[in-house]
Amino acid sequence: MTEIVLAVEHLRKTYGTVEAVAGLDFTVRRGETVALLGGNGAGKTTAMSMILGVVIPTAGRIRLFGEDMTRDRKRALPRMNFSSPYVDLPHRLTVRQNLDVYARLYGIAHPARRVREISAAFDLDALLDRPTGRLSAGQKTRVSLAKAMLNRPELLLLDEPTASLDPDTGDRLRGLLERFRDLSGAAILLASHNMGEVERLAHRVLMMRTGRVVDDGTPAELLTRYGRASLEDVFLDVARSPEMQPVEGA
Structure with missing residues (x-):
């Protein structure tokens, strides 16, 4: 298995x-x-926080x-990563600086090259020199997802990964996550209130209530x-x- x-x-x-x-x-x-x-x-975020x-x-x-x-x-921990639109990156740093700092923290061999690659994948090139604190909510969400993919994680934890994104951008990022998972074999644990997103991305759904799993199955x-x-x-x-x-x- x-x-x-x-x-x-x-x-x-x-x-x-x-x-x-x-x-x-x-x-x-x-x-x-x-x-x-x-x-x-229901306990979703608490469970993710314990896993992290x-x-x-x-x-x-x-x-x-x-x-x-x-x-x-x-x-x-070096083999995993996490993204949530509710966790802010340093506001005074530019997008490029934030990504570069995290690439170095993750021990990536060629951080500048990896930042260029991930910026292109997430359509961030036009935002690289802007202070992160001046981005829209949707732009911050894209940067957070890009940060989480820098180290090519084998386990990716996502808390509301496409919150604040317009439908077109959300759809494109879901496609990117699908391709990353299918090509790399990464595992993903996803918490989301977007039912269409769950139906599209999830192989299995754990229905939670009051801190417990009350049902489990494919969509x-x-x-x-x-x-x-x-x-x-x-x-x-x-x-x-x-x-x-x-x-x-x-």
Whole structure:
């Protein structure tokens, strides 16, 4: 079988009496895109933050490329990256400077060349010498995605990756992500409220509610299971239904 890139086992996070993530179990394999789908407060961002290592789990285990994140985080992190429109890059630096700084932090051998390549791929050439803080929300989203692709990650974590983008730009960037995944074999973990995006990109969808996975399947399987024509309708069914039981071993 295809190599497991990410394994999340019995993952929990509590804040006082609030259980933000409640026993999460799932895997992501090489070349696979798995989407976390749920409403605000479902635990998607908290789960991603624990995978990145910026939030410490209350319990459970995270394995990246077979490495236990509690012991071998430094070996796993260079092989992954993350993008979110809600995490700002330094505003005073130009786009070129930001990309160059991150390329060097990632240990890329020829940073200037890689910045040129990624700028062309994301149509950023006209923005390179502009301060990042003066960009529109959509432009900042493109720069954040470009930053996340600099090191050619084997695991890419995406939180609302095309938020603030117009439909044409969003469509082109989804195509770029598909090509990157298919050519490189990278695994992608995606959190998005854009149902069309999830249907297009995801091989599997984990339906989350109150910190738990309450259903799991391909987009087609979920549509059939709920008798719905769109993932948005499935999402609404899950969000509005009485308390659902978590599924095991997603």
